Amino acid sequence: MITDLGYGTLALTFLLSIYGILAAVWGVQQRRPDWIDSARNAMLLTFPLLTLSSLSLIYLLVNGHYEVDYVASVTSNSMPLYLRITALWGGQAGSLLFWCWLMSAFASAVTLRNWERDREFLPWVIVVSLITLAFFLGLTLFVENPFDRLWLLPGGIALKSFFAPQGAIPYFQSDGKGLNPLLRHPGMIIHPPMLYLGFVSFVIPFAFAIASLITNRSDDRWIRITRRWSLVAWLFLSLGLILGGRWAYDVLGWGGYWGWDPVEIAAFMPWLTGTAFLHSVMIQEKRGMLKHWNMILIILTYNLVIFGTFLTRSGVLSSVHAFAQSAIGPLFFMYIGASFVISLSLLLRRWQDLKSDLHMTSLLSREALFLLNNLLFLGILVVCFWGVIFPLISEIVTGQKVTVGPPFYERATAPLFAGLLLLMGIAPLAAWRHSTVQTLGKAIWKPTVVSLLAPLIAFSSGVRNWAALLGFWLAAFVACVTLYEYGRAVIARSRGHGESLLRAFWNLAGRNRRRYGGYIIHLGVVLMAIGIIGIELFQKETQGTLAQGEELSLGPYTMRFDSLAVFDTADGRNVARAVVSVYKNGQYVGELYPRRDYYYESQQPMTIPGLRSTMEDDFYVLLVDWQPISSAGATFKVYQNPLVNWLWLGGFVFIIGTMVAAWPEREISPATARARRRTPQAARAS
Amino acid sequence: MEQTLSSSASNVPANRLKFLIGGLLIVAAVIYLIITSTQASAQYFMTVAELEEKGSQVIGRDLRISGAVIGDSIQYDPQTLTLRFTVAHVPGDNKEIEAQGGLAAVLHAAVSDPGRPRLQVVYQGVKPDLLRNEAQAIMTGKLGEDGIFYAEELLLKCPTKYEEALPEQSEG
Numbered sequence: 001m002i003t004d005l006g007y008g009t010l011a012l013t014f015l016l017s018i019y020g021i022l023a024a025v026w027g028v029q030q031r032r033p034d035w036i037d038s039a040r041n042a043m044l045l046t047f048p049l050l051t052l053s054s055l056s057l058i059y060l061l062v063n064g065h066y067e068v069d070y071v072a073s074v075t076s077n078s079m080p081l082y083l084r085i086t087a088l089w090g091g092q093a094g095s096l097l098f099w100c101w102l103m104s105a106f107a108s109a110v111t112l113r114n115w116e117r118d119r120e121f122l123p124w125v126i127v128v129s130l131i132t133l134a135f136f137l138g139l140t141l142f143v144e145n146p147f148d149r150l151w152l153l154p155g156g157i158a159l160k161s162f163f164a165p166q167g168a169i170p171y172f173q174s175d176g177k178g179l180n181p182l183l184r185h186p187g188m189i190i191h192p193p194m195l196y197l198g199f200v201s202f203v204i205p206f207a208f209a210i211a212s213l214i215t216n217r218s219d220d221r222w223i224r225i226t227r228r229w230s231l232v233a234w235l236f237l238s239l240g241l242i243l244g245g246r247w248a249y250d251v252l253g254w255g256g257y258w259g260w261d262p263v264e265i266a267a268f269m270p271w272l273t274g275t276a277f278l279h280s281v282m283i284q285e286k287r288g289m290l291k292h293w294n295m296i297l298i299i300l301t302y303n304l305v306i307f308g309t310f311l312t313r314s315g316v317l318s319s320v321h322a323f324a325q326s327a328i329g330p331l332f333f334m335y336i337g338a339s340f341v342i343s344l345s346l347l348l349r350r351w352q353d354l355k356s357d358l359h360m361t362s363l364l365s366r367e368a369l370f371l372l373n374n375l376l377f378l379g380i381l382v383v384c385f386w387g388v389i390f391p392l393i394s395e396i397v398t399g400q401k402v403t404v405g406p407p408f409y410e411r412a413t414a415p416l417f418a419g420l421l422l423l424m425g426i427a428p429l430a431a432w433r434h435s436t437v438q439t440l441g442k443a444i445w446k447p448t449v450v451s452l453l454a455p456l457i458a459f460s461s462g463v464r465n466w467a468a469l470l471g472f473w474l475a476a477f478v479a480c481v482t483l484y485e486y487g488r489a490v491i492a493r494s495r496g497h498g499e500s501l502l503r504a505f506w507n508l509a510g511r512n513r514r515r516y517g518g519y520i521i522h523l524g525v526v527l528m529a530i531g532i533i534g535i536e537l538f539q540k541e542t543q544g545t546l547a548q549g550e551e552l553s554l555g556p557y558t559m560r561f562d563s564l565a566v567f568d569t570a571d572g573r574n575v576a577r578a579v580v581s582v583y584k585n586g587q588y589v590g591e592l593y594p595r596r597d598y599y600y601e602s603q604q605p606m607t608i609p610g611l612r613s614t615m616e617d618d619f620y621v622l623l624v625d626w627q628p629i630s631s632a633g634a635t636f637k638v639y640q641n642p643l644v645n646w647l648w649l650g651g652f653v654f655i656i657g658t659m660v661a662a663w664p665e666r667e668i669s670p671a672t673a674r675a676r677r678r679t680p681q682a683a684r685a686s
Numbered sequence: 687m688e689q690t691l692s693s694s695a696s697n698v699p700a701n702r703l704k705f706l707i708g709g710l711l712i713v714a715a716v717i718y719l720i721i722t723s724t725q726a727s728a729q730y731f732m733t734v735a736e737l738e739e740k741g742s743q744v745i746g747r748d749l750r751i752s753g754a755v756i757g758d759s760i761q762y763d764p765q766t767l768t769l770r771f772t773v774a775h776v777p778g779d780n781k782e783i784e785a786q787g788g789l790a791a792v793l794h795a796a797v798s799d800p801g802r803p804r805l806q807v808v809y810q811g812v813k814p815d816l817l818r819n820e821a822q823a824i825m826t827g828k829l830g831e832d833g834i835f836y837a838e839e840l841l842l843k844c845p846t847k848y849e850e851a852l853p854e855q856s857e858g
Contacts, residue, residue: 360701368705379716382716383716383723400730401778402728402730402731403731404724404727408723408724408727411726543811544767545764624812
């Protein structure tokens with residue numbers, strides 16, 4: 001019953017989306033606003049309908065309806081309620097439905113905005129959003145249907161299908177396989193929804209961009225409308241990436257947070273183009289330049305979002321050859337190919353209309369530095385893309401299978417990331433339009449001198465790694481410039497308005513949220529950079545097999561293996577849990593409990609580290625092996641991860657900054673905006 | 687704003703050249719980084735037979751070798767964490783494996799055929815649970831002068847679990 005309801009509403013939403021697309025196009029052609037309103041209502045309805053469909057699937061998951069194939073493959077009797085709900089995105093079919101649901105939420109929301117000033121965009125925003133939604137709904141309905149039931153054919157063969165095959169009887173199982181244990185982690189509960197929210201919300205700015213191209217508006221209206229959408233999309237995407245890193249650190253048991261595997265890269269690529277986009281739209285808003293470039297960036301971002309959705313959940317990444325084996329693969333590539341060709345040809349058609357009448361005048365002007373920042377982001381994108389497709393290319397060209405691993409990405413992107421940090425320090429001090437070495441130098445020398453303290457302190461405390469020293473200097477440089485800019489503006493405002501410093505700080509951030517939110521984000525990046533330098537360049541590891549009471553040392557730490565217990569739990573796990581005592585510089589600092597859980601249902605082990613975390617470093621212990629008689633000994637792998645907590649702290653600051661930037665602010669009237677733009681000095685201070 | 691426009695209009699071509707050169711420099715730097723990093727960290731997929739054939743040519747290169755584990759050859763010293771075993775040649779191409787009856791059949795045939803090319807492997811680290819007879823070992827590392835393969839990373843796949851192969855983090 002509920003299965004039928006879920007499938008029925010899904011099918012209805014698909015038909016409604018197709019109707020909405022046709023009605024919008026018809027309405028434009030016949031100049032009939034009533035048809036466009038009808039399309040708008042169709043788009044509004046997708047969200048309640050898909051909510052019904054998703055709730056149906058959640059009902060089936062929660063109540064253990066194992067006759068439904070998806071339910072049987074991701075839940076089991078022993079799973080608690082919250083995990084059964086999150087199983088909605090625990091497999092491919094369910095996560096496609098989930099994707100559609102979130103997409104429809106954004107699509108519905110966008111119909112509710114005030115369209116009076118830009119009604120000509122409306123039909124095309126509907127068309128683009130609904131085409132995207134219809135594509136994913138079609139995949140869910142016809143290729144990966146989460147409501148497919150299991151049937152038993154007379155020959156005893158099990159089969160999955162929504163409708164009953166000839167002569168088949170329903171196949172009821174008493175228990176399911178259960179969710180992949182790796183996904184049973186708090187980070188995994190919110191990580192995929194955040195990533196998906198980031199993905200789907202980038203569809204809206206893209207829809208406006210395409211609408212702007214089709215209606216031939218060459219101004220920056222679409223950017224102004226979607227400014228907040230883009231920031232919100234970026235916020236979710238960043239949050240998704242950071243939570244994913246934390247999850248990897250806690251669960252995957254290799255002492256790291258980012259492994260450059262294709263799934264991670266797939267989620268990282270739209271973030272790169274999105275970040276470039278957020279920066280370069282500012283140049284279009286302020287100077288009316290880079291109109292083509294912004295279009296290209298949003299088109300790239302949209303396509304990378306679709307590509308990323310496909311890669312992160314399709315499970316076909318073990319080999320490039322598996323693409324062809326999944327029914328979904330060719331469909332995705334056809335869709336991405338078509339959307340790329342169509343949007344780029346639209347852009348080419350409008351190329352002349354988007355020509356800017358302004359030119360960049362100075363290599364050191366802020367817009368030039370922003371452009372440089374964009375090139376570096378795209379450079380990183382190209383590196384990532386090359387790494388993912390390289391095995392395929394080399395096999396086609398030379399017949400030899402060659403792959404590149406994490407060292408490739410680290411080597412190739414590190415200088416580019418360093419370049420971005422440097423720019424992050426210089427660009428806020430450069431003036432729009434025209435900057436010379438003298439004016440820039442005058443603004444920059446004070447923070448530069450102060451920032452040199454950081455590498456000096458690091459050097460005197462024994463750091464001899466030149467890359468680390470350079471990294472610390474860059475981080476300090478950005479921090480100094482950002483705080484200097486903040487401080488200068490706060491003092492100026494406090495003097496000018498007669499406000500207290502705190503009051504001035506608050507008002508300043510409120511006045512220009514994007515600018516000062518952006519600075520907070522930059523500070524977050526600095527903290528993250530410190531953490532990344534720490535763990536990447538100074539991580540230490542060792543391993544050893546210890547008998548009870550024996551010790552293992554690493555850096556300032558010593559751990560003693562005290563005991564080990566192996567037991568079964570009520571939720572179907574076999575747990576091996578070790579107790580180790582940790583000493584730092586001879587001082588007892590606490591006990592850790594590294595363990596290994598073995599999930600009977602899915603026959604999968606999971607290694608959970610014992611972790612002692614401080615701002616200075618993390619002591620990370622993995623239990624990798626043990627003898628059946630616990631006193632005989634156990635094998636541990638131990639890491640010392642210096643400064644890694646700065647990475648998580650930085651992530652937190654980063655997200656706060658993005659929230660500040662995305663927080664709604666009153667729309668400034670064009671007159672004041674122009675007045676503020678008149679002099680470079682005023683523009684910098686505001 | 688109007689003033690800047692007219693004053694800068696005269697040297698637009700010169701400016702454009704400046705920006706073009708700047709852009710090209712960045713592009714060149716990115717290409718340079720990609721090429722050198724690819725060369726420095728490329729891993730070559732090879733089968734045991736290909737490795738035997740190439741022999742000394744590939745000493746010191748980063749290689750990724752796949753082979754069938756021969757159960758009797760596994761030696762593990764838990765004190766020094768030194769693991770030694772021998773693998774037998776299996777085809778590298780998925781289609782070929784399918785044609786020969788799937789991975790389990792291919793691994794079984796490889797282990798029971800003494801005429802197949804074989805390779806001795808040394809690995810420093812914890813012995814993975816999945817290391818057993820007729821498991822597929824995927825090793826990254828370098829070939830030594832002594833003809834022994836020194837693995838830095840060891841990944842195992844068991845035919846029974848091949849359908850739901852473990853994610854990458856199961857490395858030893």
